[in-house]
Amino acid sequence: MSIKALGRSHLIEDKRTASSSFTRFIVMVQKELLELVRSFKLLWVPLVYLLLGIMQPVSAYFMPVILEQAGSLPEGTVIEIPKPPGSEVLAQTLQQFGTLGVLVLVLVCMGTVSGERNNGTASLILVKPISVLSFIGSKWTAMLLLTWGSLTAGYFASWYYTGLLFGEVPLAKVISSLLVYGLWLSFVVTITVLFSALLRSPAAAAFSTLGGAVALSLLAGLFPKLLGWSPGALSGFAYQSVTMGIVNASRFGWSVTSAVVCIAAALTISAGMLRRSSAVE
Amino acid sequence: MAALVQVRGLTKTFGAVQAVAGIDFSITEGHCVALLGPNGAGKTTTIRMITGLLKQTAGHMDFPGSVQAGQHRALIGYLPQSPSFYSWMTGYEYVVYAARLCGLSAEAAKKRAKELLERVGISSAAKRRISSYSGGMKQRLGLAQALVHHPRLLVMDEPVSALDPLGRREVLELLRGLKRETTVLFSTHVLHDAEELCDDVIIIQNGKIALQGAIEVIRSEHRKPVIELQLERDDHSERWLSAYMERILSSMDAGKSAGLFHDVQLQNGVARFTVNELDAARRKLLEELTSSQVKVSRLEIGHTSLEDLFMKVVTA
Numbered sequence: 001m002s003i004k005a006l007g008r009s010h011l012i013e014d015k016r017t018a019s020s021s022f023t024r025f026i027v028m029v030q031k032e033l034l035e036l037v038r039s040f041k042l043l044w045v046p047l048v049y050l051l052l053g054i055m056q057p058v059s060a061y062f063m064p065v066i067l068e069q070a071g072s073l074p075e076g077t078v079i080e081i082p083k084p085p086g087s088e089v090l091a092q093t094l095q096q097f098g099t100l101g102v103l104v105l106v107l108v109c110m111g112t113v114s115g116e117r118n119n120g121t122a123s124l125i126l127v128k129p130i131s132v133l134s135f136i137g138s139k140w141t142a143m144l145l146l147t148w149g150s151l152t153a154g155y156f157a158s159w160y161y162t163g164l165l166f167g168e169v170p171l172a173k174v175i176s177s178l179l180v181y182g183l184w185l186s187f188v189v190t191i192t193v194l195f196s197a198l199l200r201s202p203a204a205a206a207f208s209t210l211g212g213a214v215a216l217s218l219l220a221g222l223f224p225k226l227l228g229w230s231p232g233a234l235s236g237f238a239y240q241s242v243t244m245g246i247v248n249a250s251r252f253g254w255s256v257t258s259a260v261v262c263i264a265a266a267l268t269i270s271a272g273m274l275r276r277s278s279a280v281e
Numbered sequence: 282m283a284a285l286v287q288v289r290g291l292t293k294t295f296g297a298v299q300a301v302a303g304i305d306f307s308i309t310e311g312h313c314v315a316l317l318g319p320n321g322a323g324k325t326t327t328i329r330m331i332t333g334l335l336k337q338t339a340g341h342m343d344f345p346g347s348v349q350a351g352q353h354r355a356l357i358g359y360l361p362q363s364p365s366f367y368s369w370m371t372g373y374e375y376v377v378y379a380a381r382l383c384g385l386s387a388e389a390a391k392k393r394a395k396e397l398l399e400r401v402g403i404s405s406a407a408k409r410r411i412s413s414y415s416g417g418m419k420q421r422l423g424l425a426q427a428l429v430h431h432p433r434l435l436v437m438d439e440p441v442s443a444l445d446p447l448g449r450r451e452v453l454e455l456l457r458g459l460k461r462e463t464t465v466l467f468s469t470h471v472l473h474d475a476e477e478l479c480d481d482v483i484i485i486q487n488g489k490i491a492l493q494g495a496i497e498v499i500r501s502e503h504r505k506p507v508i509e510l511q512l513e514r515d516d517h518s519e520r521w522l523s524a525y526m527e528r529i530l531s532s533m534d535a536g537k538s539a540g541l542f543h544d545v546q547l548q549n550g551v552a553r554f555t556v557n558e559l560d561a562a563r564r565k566l567l568e569e570l571t572s573s574q575v576k577v578s579r580l581e582i583g584h585t586s587l588e589d590l591f592m593k594v595v596t597a
Contacts, residue, residue, distance in 0.1 A: 020384050031367075034370075035369060039369065120363070121366060126334060127334060128354065128379065128382040129383060129384065130382055276336060
């Protein structure tokens with residue numbers, strides 16, 4: 001009797017909450033963010049970006065002084081370094097983000113799926129009535145929030161110091177390059193999530209992503225005609241858009257499209273991969 | 282009552298290894314079912330397939346009472362062998378999270394989490410990080426998160442195997458209360474737990490079902506009287522015993538006295554005669570003992586336990 005009653009109350013509950021899969025997704029994103037807070041990632045990743053962003057204009061400004069103080073130069077050497085325009089400094093900042101910044105992000109995301117699968121926490125969550133896609137999606141969303149937040153903080157800090165030390169750069173240029181560069185970082189983070197779902201070892205995921213990202217942007221730089229439409233060209237477009245503006249608009253459009261398509265595909269593949277065998281222990 | 286789950290021809294192959302080789306069973310609503318088997322028999326694989334964590338190579342699982350076909354995860358609460366949680370969360374946070382993933386609203390989830398933590402007896406540790414929990418507390422937390430959405434079927438993989446005797450007693454006590462409320466399926470290699478808790482058993486061996494049915498039926502069907510005989514350790518008695526056992530075994534092979542003895546085993550100096558007809562066998566044995574002047578130290582009449590059956594089925 002009691003079991004029947006239990007079953008019926010369950011059915012009623014089911015109808016009431018049938019449409020709340022989006023709510024569950026939000027709950028999962030909140031959990032991911034809480035994890036980022038508790039593990040201090042939400043603190044130190046933005047800090048790294050802030051530091052990188054401030055360091056670039058400051059060190060560029062004081063470069064002549066630094067060289068002079070280094071002391072290894074013969075007496076009477078005159079150091080004449082032309083002051084670069086502010087936009088140039090911002091492009092250099094983006095390059096800093098492209099090396100150290102990417103490394104930090106990849107290290108943060110590398111175990112996001114494989115870690116949970118390896119230690120078994122994923123199997124407790126995936127038996128709940130949630131979709132695999134929202135499991136991956138929640139991790140991805142949290143990582144993207146971290147990425148965009150850190151990038152924006154660091155880039156605006158750099159912009160502020162550049163404005164103080166070198167000269168104003170128009171806000172429109174800053175924002176357009178931020179958006180393009182953010183898309184590139186989003187692409188890198190998505191690929192990390194994908195490899196994290198495909199490979200069991202976080203280190204292997206990090207290595208594959210870093211290798212892939214470096215290769216892709218190198219190739220896109222070396223063969224702009226052949227690969228200028230690939231996501232790898234995005235970082236180059238970001239430098240362009242802050243300095244002189246994007247030259248080849250159609251190629252740029254293609255690379256944005258291909259990045260978005262790649263991100264969608266990577267998420268789908270990750271979810272499919274997890275659906276096939278969610279319990280690896 | 283109606284079947285809650287019907288499993289037909291469930292199969293899983295990992296490469297060349299067939300972990301589960303086409304098993305059929307059904308779970309009646311309200312029953313407590315034990316999935317028994319030695320290590321490596323395919324218990325965990327079967328359970329993972331039922332929970333949907335592993336996709337079966339072949340076969341079907343039907344949940345006749347399910348609201349939507351293929352959406353049976355909402356009906357199942359699952360506790361794995363050694364549950365691992367987000368160690369940075371508190372126990373309370375984890376249960377709330379689990380409840381919200383099952384579609385409860387924020388307030389309902391909080392209320393339910395408090396209730397369940399109280400019930401499994403870890404409410405005093407609810408505000409502590411899970412990283413500081415002991416194995417038994419984690420098992421209880423696992424139980425709480427599995428029950429959070431009033432599952433119709435509670436699936437547990439070796440729920441007490443990793444616990445010390447005390448923790449095991451407490452978790453079994455919890456399960457005893459739970460099986461009155463919901464259908465329970467759990468795997469174990471400890472026969473005693475199954476005997477204590479369950480209505481039905483399914484014994485699997487090498488990925489196949491070796492024996493299944495209601496525990497009472499199995500017990501009465503396979504229950505045979507046993508005569509345990511222990512002799513003093515003098516030469517004459519020992520010689521007599523080995524000769525006598527020899528005789529019975531050969532007559533069993535010949536099929537002559539098929540009516541009397543079923544099996545004879547010698548364990549640690551105790552001879553166990555599984556017999557078909559107790560009175561006749563006893564009379565015969567006693568006659569032999571007195572006529573041969575054997576020094577008996579102990580003669581006991583009992584019944585085969587489920588463990589004997591289990592050993593027989595599993596080693597067959």
